[in-house]
Amino acid sequence: MKMKNVLIFIGIVLFVVELGLVSVFASYGNNPISKFEVDIYGPPASIVNVSVPDRVDLGNLSYNSYSDDVKVYVNNTGNVAVKIKPVLVNNDDIYANLYFRKRTSGNESTFTQIGNWSMNISSPGSSGVESDWFYTRLDLRAYTGTISSDMLDRESDVKFVVTQLQ
Amino acid sequence: MLNLLLHNCNRGLFLVLLILLVDGVSAYGFSVSPGILNMDLQVGEQQCGLVDIYAKNQIFSIGDRWAYEKSNDVSRYNLTSFDVGVNSIYDSDVFIAGNKRIKVCFSTEKEGIYHGILMISPVEKNAEIGVWVNLVVGNLKRVLNNSGVVLPITVEDIEEGSDSVERYRLDFSKVLFFEMDFMFFMSLILFFMLLKLRKIKEEQKGLF
Secondary structure: OHHHHHHHHHHHHHHHHHHHHHHHHHHHHOOOOOOOOOOOOOOOOOOEEEEEEOOOOOOOOOOOOEOOOEEEEEEEOOOOOEEEEEEEOOOOOOHHHEEEEOOOOOOOOOOEEOOOOOEEEOOOOOOOOEEEEEEEEEEOOOOOOOOOOOOOOOOOOEEEEEEEOO | OHHHHHHHHHHHHHHHHHHHHHHHOOEEEEEEEOOEEEEEEOOOOOEEEEEEEEEEEEEEEEEEEEEOOOOOOHHHOOEOHHHHOEEEEOOOEEEEEEEEEEEEEEEEOOOEEEEEEEEEEEOOOOEEEEEEEEEEEOOEEEEEOOOOOEEEEEHHHHHHHHHHHHHOOOOHHHHHHHHHHHHHHHHHHHHHHHHHHHHHHHHHHHHO
């Protein structure tokens, strides 16, 4: 009789435990959790777009001097910050003496020779256009070639290489 | 009448001169998107990217240059794709009237990280836009640290990490199945014990 009661008690305990576990696991499958769904789009593709002047007139200068500083405006109309670097398209011993600086005072006021100079333009704000400028001059004081006669309307192609700042 | 005609002619001439003057100081611009092409590819696999060019009627020449080390200075990219072992496929001359999407494809025969720049140049203009090209070839994943340096991490490392997470993930269906089996066997044992108990009782009754 005693053994029978013990066995019935064990059976009831097992049954209760079973019921509990089943209810827990059943609720795991049907728990009141909502699935939230959203479509997240990545940032817009970067657009690099810079406007540079077609032509820059450096005026007049003597063979052993330098031209006036010419202020050149550039516009960043893309959606990312960019770097602009002017480079000579063809080897030109005169225009190899072209110098650039971003500002007339402060950190970026030192003239740097073409090929070694570049400037950054920050990303445009809500206006969509970030205007910036730099100064350029032709400095023939260190020119070692010979200028035996006037060179009127002497031209050379300078290409502005634009890249996204990375 | 003649005065009016002359007046109109002068006004027209003035407008033409004004347009020419404005044109003389005009600026040229065109757009390229995106500014950076990042590609993860396997050795021997060819992968392509799309570059949008927006411009008014203009012929563009496209070329690529490469460097052994990543740099923000375009002049350091002075190697050809052949020099670094990259096969690049794209149209080198395109005419753009409005908008055109250019397909550029790259493949390599060696694992590694390749840094290049795709130069898009209008033939008759003084601007050139460079699109950075970063190729991660082989079992490498691109992880950029704060300074922008590419740190290679093997795929095996990443998979090991994810395995360790999987290992500790609880599968409730398996637990439930195991628990049901356990309860079934326990019930079976209980049933046989009850039968045994009844048998003992019957034997005891028989004795008395």
